[in-house]
Amino acid sequence: MDDFFAPPVPPVRDSAKDQITCKTPPNGGVFFCGKMRKDTCMENRPKIYMAGPDVFLPDPLGMAARKKEILAAHGFEGLHPFDNEIEAKGATPQEIAQQIKDMNCSMMRRCDAILANLTPFRGPSADVGTAYEVGFMDALNKPIYAYSNVDDDFFKRVTAYNGGGLIRDGAAWRDAQQMSAENFGLFDNLMLGCALWQGIALALTSEQERYTALDSFEAAVSAMASGWCKS
Structure with a gap:
């Protein structure tokens, strides 16, 4: 038994206590949070x-290949949207878009957890497609982990996006359209910030490396591995 390493067990949220607990598999076994042995259990690595x-x-x-290597080194198998094979021949742009959406959702159902890049994209908030995917996995009650290459909180980014022109209105801050700005001290909109299982790994990078630097990704993978149970 000492020579056998089974895949890590995903943490399960205890909504009543707002804590992370561990689910033990019915067949027992030994669980290892680090790098998996190449000769055992590779087919069963958490996806x-x-x-x-x-x-x-x-x-x-x-x-994607670079990130998959990092995931594999921690015992995980990374599944990427571009792993899907789209039938583009003869299809309209709308049909291609529907294929992508359906295949991504099918892939998420096959996965054990999501690791989301919430680096702000074309605005102060995360990529809207990624936000949808986080919500999709939250609805499936699957673990949600995240990282970002920007370390400012959401309110600070919204303020900067509006040219620093938010106006105080009692307890609220409002933009030029009189819309209030969230100020909960979270990294992004509360529906994203409150869905994460272990907070978010943050790293400050240059503008040129905002979507290519890997420090926050590596930190998130390490935290994700440590959050899976060892028994």
């Missing part, structure tokens, strides 16, 4: 859905 605006990079497959 992690890799979400984020990385798909818009000039070389999304290259970035």
Whole structure:
């Protein structure tokens, strides 16, 4: 038994206590949170859905490969949206879009957890597609982990996005359209911030490396591995 390493067991939220607890598999076994042995259990590695605006990079497959290597070193199997095979021949743009959405959702159902890149994208908040995927996995009650290459909180980013022109209105801050700005001290909109299982790994990077630096990703993978049970 000492020579056998089973895949890590995902943490399970205890909503009553707002804590993370561990689910023990019915067949027992030994669980290891670090690198998996290459000769055992590789087919059963936890599958992690890799979400984020990385798909818009000039070389999304290259970035996906680098991140998959990091995940594999911690005992996980990374599944990326570009792993799907789209039938584009003869399809309209709308039909292609529907295929992508359906295949991504199917992939998420097969995964054990999601690791989301919540680096702000084309505005002060996370990529809207990634936000949808986080919500999708939350509805499935699957573990949600996240990272970002920007370390400012949401309120500070919204303030900057509005040119610093938020106006105090009693307890609220409002923009030029009189819309109030969230100020809960969270990294993003509360529906994202409150869905994360272990907070968010943050790293401050240059503008040029905002979507390519890997420090926060590596920190998130390490935290994710430590959050899976060892028995």
